[in-house]
Amino acid sequence: MSDEFQNRDLPGIDQSLASDESIVKTHARIRREPSTAYPVLFFTCSAVVAVIIFSWFYARRYLGEENSYLHERADIALYNDWQERPRGPIVYDYYAIGESLYTKMACVGCHQADGNGLPGQFPPLAGSEYVVTEDHALPTKILLAGLVGPITVKGNEYNGNMAAYGPGLKDHEIAGLVTYIRKSWGNEASEVNTDQVAAVRAEIGDRSPYTVEEL
Amino acid sequence: MNLIGNICSSLFTDLSGDSKSREGVRGIDASIRFPLLTLIKSAFIWLIVATVFGLIASIKLHSPGFLADCSVLTYGKVDPIFWNTLVYGWLFNAGLACAVFLLSRLGGNNVGLGVFLTISVSLWNTGVLAGIIGIMWGEQLPFEWLEFPAFAAPILFLAFLGIGTWSLLTFRSRIHRSSYASQWWILASIFSFSWIYTAAQVMLVCMPAQGAIQTLVNSWYVENVFGLFIAPLAFATLYYLLPKTLGTAVVGYKYSGWAFWSWFLFASFSGIADLANGPIPAWVSSLGVIATFGLLIPTTTMSIQFLSSLFSRFSVIWDSATARYLLVGCITFLLVMYHKIFGALRGSLDTTQFSLYDSGVTQLALFGFAGMTFTGAIYFILPRLLNKELPSTSLIDLQFWSHLMGLILVSIGLISGGTQQGELMNGSTAEALVVVKTMQSSFYLTTIGMVFFLIGAVASGATYIGIMLSTRTPEETETSLIKEAPELEYSAS
Numbered sequence: 001m002s003d004e005f006q007n008r009d010l011p012g013i014d015q016s017l018a019s020d021e022s023i024v025k026t027h028a029r030i031r032r033e034p035s036t037a038y039p040v041l042f043f044t045c046s047a048v049v050a051v052i053i054f055s056w057f058y059a060r061r062y063l064g065e066e067n068s069y070l071h072e073r074a075d076i077a078l079y080n081d082w083q084e085r086p087r088g089p090i091v092y093d094y095y096a097i098g099e100s101l102y103t104k105m106a107c108v109g110c111h112q113a114d115g116n117g118l119p120g121q122f123p124p125l126a127g128s129e130y131v132v133t134e135d136h137a138l139p140t141k142i143l144l145a146g147l148v149g150p151i152t153v154k155g156n157e158y159n160g161n162m163a164a165y166g167p168g169l170k171d172h173e174i175a176g177l178v179t180y181i182r183k184s185w186g187n188e189a190s191e192v193n194t195d196q197v198a199a200v201r202a203e204i205g206d207r208s209p210y211t212v213e214e215l
Numbered sequence: 216m217n218l219i220g221n222i223c224s225s226l227f228t229d230l231s232g233d234s235k236s237r238e239g240v241r242g243i244d245a246s247i248r249f250p251l252l253t254l255i256k257s258a259f260i261w262l263i264v265a266t267v268f269g270l271i272a273s274i275k276l277h278s279p280g281f282l283a284d285c286s287v288l289t290y291g292k293v294d295p296i297f298w299n300t301l302v303y304g305w306l307f308n309a310g311l312a313c314a315v316f317l318l319s320r321l322g323g324n325n326v327g328l329g330v331f332l333t334i335s336v337s338l339w340n341t342g343v344l345a346g347i348i349g350i351m352w353g354e355q356l357p358f359e360w361l362e363f364p365a366f367a368a369p370i371l372f373l374a375f376l377g378i379g380t381w382s383l384l385t386f387r388s389r390i391h392r393s394s395y396a397s398q399w400w401i402l403a404s405i406f407s408f409s410w411i412y413t414a415a416q417v418m419l420v421c422m423p424a425q426g427a428i429q430t431l432v433n434s435w436y437v438e439n440v441f442g443l444f445i446a447p448l449a450f451a452t453l454y455y456l457l458p459k460t461l462g463t464a465v466v467g468y469k470y471s472g473w474a475f476w477s478w479f480l481f482a483s484f485s486g487i488a489d490l491a492n493g494p495i496p497a498w499v500s501s502l503g504v505i506a507t508f509g510l511l512i513p514t515t516t517m518s519i520q521f522l523s524s525l526f527s528r529f530s531v532i533w534d535s536a537t538a539r540y541l542l543v544g545c546i547t548f549l550l551v552m553y554h555k556i557f558g559a560l561r562g563s564l565d566t567t568q569f570s571l572y573d574s575g576v577t578q579l580a581l582f583g584f585a586g587m588t589f590t591g592a593i594y595f596i597l598p599r600l601l602n603k604e605l606p607s608t609s610l611i612d613l614q615f616w617s618h619l620m621g622l623i624l625v626s627i628g629l630i631s632g633g634t635q636q637g638e639l640m641n642g643s644t645a646e647a648l649v650v651v652k653t654m655q656s657s658f659y660l661t662t663i664g665m666v667f668f669l670i671g672a673v674a675s676g677a678t679y680i681g682i683m684l685s686t687r688t689p690e691e692t693e694t695s696l697i698k699e700a701p702e703l704e705y706s707a708s
Contacts, residue, residue, distance in 0.1 A: 014537045
């Protein structure tokens with residue numbers, strides 16, 4: 001290597017000031033020997049302390065609520081309060097429930113919107129002795145378990161087949177339907193509530209459709 | 216690896232080969248010349264492509280009518296093309312070029328297999344090209360930084376496997392038993408990328424995870440491409456080139472192991488911090504915030520190591536272009552980590568989330584920290600591969616200053632503009648149109664910055680073409696222009 005090439009002669013080349021081998025070996029030695037690089041040590045340790053303190057407080061604040069989608073303690077408390085807000089007993093408007101179900105379900109197809117049924121095929125509900133009877137359990141039983149075979153309503157003979165709605169409807173819905181048919185189209189019988197339906201349901205259990213004799 | 220290196224270096228303290236002479240080093244350089252030039256050439260081409268698309272995307276933000284009639288150049292395609300060429304085109308090629316050079320030089324041995332490496336590199340660039348064409352075709356996938364259509368993924372994976380295998384073989388055939396920090400960072404980054412790319416592809420494309428898990432995987436992947444691949448390669452380059460250009464050992468090198476392990480511990484799950492307010496349990500992003508804050512440890516260690524070394528021989532930056540690039544890279548690293556660590560806190564996210572802030576920090580990290588470091592390294596490598604001078608120092612100055620100008624303008628435009636945007640959007644009275652109007656000046660600033668980036672990219676491309684095409688002077692053909700490097704003196708530090 002001739003000496004005439006100096007750094008300033010070759011501005012387009014960054015001359016290397018350390019050979020590869022000496023880089024590897026010198027640094028390996030630095031790692032073996034005790035260190036005097038106190039600034040690096042000091043600031044690294046400070047960073048470690050800062051990270052530990054930060055993580056401690058941050059984790060205590062934000063990692064507590066495992067399944068929450070909310071971050072802030074205040075929001076989580078607000079949400080929990082709302083979840084546990086005082087709730088009174090549920091008050092049903094049985095007539096409205098029944099009215100809505102009557103038209104939505106199969107009832108209206110056979111017994112008709114005016115509750116008169118179809119002559120010769122489906123018995124009427126309006127003024128029917130089975131509906132307006134003092135014994136509110138009677139229409140409830142028919143609705144819960146169904147009814148088959150011949151039946152005489154308001155002097156006319158019918159021989160049909162009514163399905164059981166007990167399995168598909170909840171107690172308050174049954175109560176709503178029974179209340180609705182007992183209070184519509186001129187019928188004026190008492191209201192039926194959820195507890196009464198539950199009692200009837202418990203009494204009859206899971207059974208096959210009634211015949212008139214069994215009622 | 217740190218531990219293994221320690222054990223090995225204490226067992227075999229003096230098992231070195233005879234690459235002392237300049238001839239041995241030239242042999243190593245010759246064996247990797249062709250694949251390295253392929254990497255560097257592709258890197259510069261992709262850099263120019265990326266900045267052109269970045270410029271178009273940036274113009275579209277303030278002048279939506281610009282090129283609106285061309286279906287290939289709609290914003291929805293230009294923006295992913297910009298990011299993907301920037302990451303997989305420019306940074307991967309440039310970073311891997313540094314990795315290949317460092318591993319061969321530090322290993323002190325000529326592993327050969329240049330053809331294998333060249334094929335892998337060409338395959339990688341074919342994969343990137345196929346992916347870009349796929350995006351233009353309209354086949355892009357809806358995941359950030361994974362927009363390449365599914366057919367590009369196996370090509371990229373195979374190519375990366377090839378490059379990774381070459382790196383492992385080179386490391387294995389090293390003649391010095393003790394390993395250097397650059398080698399740990401490079402090997403770890405290669406294992407990490409194989410892992411995160413496979414995991415992300417499997418969970419997003421092959422067997423897609425359900426619902427919100429996809430966003431989790433995606434943001435984990437995006438953060439890790441920077442944290443576990445690009446940044447480690449930049450650290451490796453800094454650890455190698457600082458002693459090289461400054462002629463002094465890295466200050467406080469003893470603590471590099473702490474920095475290495477704590478970085479990989481925390482960086483791997485820091486990405487999930489930006490999912491705050493998303494449809495995932497709050498503890499996930501809280502964990503991400505804690506991990507991001509943990510990055511304070513390696514950031515402190517490494518920035519003090521790098522900056523102390525630089526300041527101990529500060530006058531070198533007037534002589535050495537590479538040292539100047541490294542200085543900017545180190546300072547940008549500090550800025551990026553400041554924004555990443557404190558930007559992940561919930562209080563900052565309230566303002567910066569869903570604004571341009573994130574994009575600004577990412578560009579600062581990619582163009583600034585990684586881009587500056589890799590460019591400096593390439594200017595160091597090129598004369599050694601070709602035994603020629605870089606054709607023009609003013610061209611390098613032009614590239615340096617325009618890149619720096621672009622960096623300042625783009626990061627001010629996006630980071631401060633993004634903060635402003637977030638504040639306006641948080642105010643319940645601000646109308647969307649008012650927010651956009653206020654942002655106009657930031658968008659113009661970004662566009663001017665992108666123009667500077669483009670000038671820089673073209674200048675670096677011109678440097679490459681110049682050094683490749685220039686005829687050799689008599690000195691260049693007869694003698695080695697590279698002087699024998701002096702030994703690095705040991706001093707307790």
